[in-house]
Amino acid sequence: MNTIFAIASLTYKEGLKHRVLFGVLVAALFLMTGALLISGFFMRDIVKVLIDFCLSVTNLGGLLVPFFLTIGMLTGDRDKRTIVTILSQNVSRTQYILGKYFGLSLLTATIMCILAMATYFTLLGGSLLYGEYYFKSLSLYSVATSIVLSYVGISILNGVVFLWCTLTTTSFLATLLTIATYIIGHSIDDVVRFVESPPPGVTVATSIVKAVQIFQYVFPNLAAFDHKLTAAHGLAIPLIDSALLCGYGVSYIAFSLALSVIIFSKRDLC
Amino acid sequence: MADKIIKFKNVKKTYSAELKRKKTALTSLSLEVEKGEVFGIIGPNGAGKSTTLKILLGLVLHDSGEVSLNNHDPATPASHQHIGYLPESPCLYPNLSLIDHLKFAGKVARYPKKLINTRIDELLHLVNMTQAAKTAIGKYSKGMTQRAALAYALFHKPEIAILDEPMSGMDPIGRKLIIDIILEYNRMGNTVLFCSHILTDVQRICNRIGVMHKGRLATTLNSSQLSSELELEDIFLSTATK
Numbered sequence: 001m002n003t004i005f006a007i008a009s010l011t012y013k014e015g016l017k018h019r020v021l022f023g024v025l026v027a028a029l030f031l032m033t034g035a036l037l038i039s040g041f042f043m044r045d046i047v048k049v050l051i052d053f054c055l056s057v058t059n060l061g062g063l064l065v066p067f068f069l070t071i072g073m074l075t076g077d078r079d080k081r082t083i084v085t086i087l088s089q090n091v092s093r094t095q096y097i098l099g100k101y102f103g104l105s106l107l108t109a110t111i112m113c114i115l116a117m118a119t120y121f122t123l124l125g126g127s128l129l130y131g132e133y134y135f136k137s138l139s140l141y142s143v144a145t146s147i148v149l150s151y152v153g154i155s156i157l158n159g160v161v162f163l164w165c166t167l168t169t170t171s172f173l174a175t176l177l178t179i180a181t182y183i184i185g186h187s188i189d190d191v192v193r194f195v196e197s198p199p200p201g202v203t204v205a206t207s208i209v210k211a212v213q214i215f216q217y218v219f220p221n222l223a224a225f226d227h228k229l230t231a232a233h234g235l236a237i238p239l240i241d242s243a244l245l246c247g248y249g250v251s252y253i254a255f256s257l258a259l260s261v262i263i264f265s266k267r268d269l270c
Numbered sequence: 271m272a273d274k275i276i277k278f279k280n281v282k283k284t285y286s287a288e289l290k291r292k293k294t295a296l297t298s299l300s301l302e303v304e305k306g307e308v309f310g311i312i313g314p315n316g317a318g319k320s321t322t323l324k325i326l327l328g329l330v331l332h333d334s335g336e337v338s339l340n341n342h343d344p345a346t347p348a349s350h351q352h353i354g355y356l357p358e359s360p361c362l363y364p365n366l367s368l369i370d371h372l373k374f375a376g377k378v379a380r381y382p383k384k385l386i387n388t389r390i391d392e393l394l395h396l397v398n399m400t401q402a403a404k405t406a407i408g409k410y411s412k413g414m415t416q417r418a419a420l421a422y423a424l425f426h427k428p429e430i431a432i433l434d435e436p437m438s439g440m441d442p443i444g445r446k447l448i449i450d451i452i453l454e455y456n457r458m459g460n461t462v463l464f465c466s467h468i469l470t471d472v473q474r475i476c477n478r479i480g481v482m483h484k485g486r487l488a489t490t491l492n493s494s495q496l497s498s499e500l501e502l503e504d505i506f507l508s509t510a511t512k
């Protein structure tokens with residue numbers, strides 16, 4: 001376990017020093033400030049617009065990690081051979097994968113915590129600027145739950161990125177597969193609903209229905225972790241739903257990482 | 271009879287690249303390194319030297335044959351606690367400092383915190399890097415990076431040092447420093463496996479020299495048997511042109 005923590009800590013430090021991270025974080029904070037002004041155009045829905053905007057930016061900040069840092073760091077380790085630095089020590093390939101994953105998850109958590117704080121201050125600024133009357137429906141609990149669930153969704157995507165990075169040999173292919181996973185993960189629910197009960201006059205072949213149903217179980221259902229609208233409307237997210245989603249997320253991450261470890265342990269690395 | 275700390279027996283390795291022809295790196299490598307010796311591997315490009323080292327590090331898995339490193343399978347991390355590896359182009363994390371790397375090596379080797387700091391001071395002094403210890407590795411010159419990587423490789427006091435072109439791109443002062451460290455390390459009873467194209471360095475440092483060609487060990491020589499530097503060069507050239 002010590003070794004995994006050591007790798008996680010090294011990965012976290014390395015991730016924190018990426019310039020791209022600072023640039024985008026500053027841009028995200030700037031956007032949130034901009035949201036305060038933009039929301040003024042929607043007087044009756046100020047709080048909804050503000051929450052939706054801030055949660056979208058928080059989610060986007062978190063997504064930086066799987067799309068840029070995870071792919072960049074994993075394929076970079078292989079291409080620049082920095083992986084040798086770690087594996088030439090008393091480190092197994094399993095410990096490498098788990099350490100990297102935990103380091104990057106910690107990095108995601110840090111980014112999302114900073115953006116969550118910015119969300120809180122933006123909402124506070126909004127209530128001072130426009131008056132508390134417009135913020136009556138605000139539920140900080142729902143906003144916080146939405147951010148936590150969003151983090152779990154991004155962690156799942158991070159796990160899948162590990163799988164793609166161990167399976168492919170180029171960062172380009174890993175990025176393409178990650179984009180595909182993200183799109184499928186966010187639309188599979190709607191597609192399943194459509195093929196299972198198509199509108200009148202539309203027929204869907206049984207083979208397509210079966211294929212889509214299989215996809216539903218193979219790819220992660222990322223849309224289930226998107227509760228921005230619920231939080232924007234001040235509705236509660238039941239604790240049991242959150243717990244079930246977290247359970248699903250942890251199982252999917254464990255499955256992705258286990259597959260990654262199996263593939264990675266059979267590969268020539270240099 | 272001295273203990274054999276590194277053993278290769280009829281080891282074969284073929285790389286299979288997608289859509290490309292398979293490339294055989296090792297045809298049938300048999301090699302033994304005794305405990306406490308400095309064994310040099312020389313050979314032309316593509317002879318299989320790097321693949322041999324990568325197999326020892328567990329980075330590449332061999333297809334057939336037997337490999338043992340201090341009686342361990344090199345693919346298991348347990349074998350890595352006995353080795354320190356210095357690659358030809360050190361690949362440390364450019365955004366992190368040497369201190370960060372050494373702390374990591376200490377944690378992985380499960381040293382207590384106090385001992386990690388003591389060992390860091392020792393190594394920084396040894397490789398003459400005390401001044402630049404907190405600077406990001408990316409700002410180092412080639413020679414400094416090589417010395418930093420040597421400190422990282424020797425952190426856990428390994429019994430076997432695997433050095434791939436350790437002096438490449440270094441100035442004479444840096445080369446002397448590295449040679450002195452290698453010789454001192456060997457005097458302490460440790461084993462060194464040394465790969466280089468610089469025949470004078472190989473002849474100066476190594477007790478035995480293996481000449482590799484076309485994925486196998488073509489010949490093994492004792493340094494003491496060689497009368498001059500030219501003799502090693504002649505043997506190398508005649509093996510490589512066979």
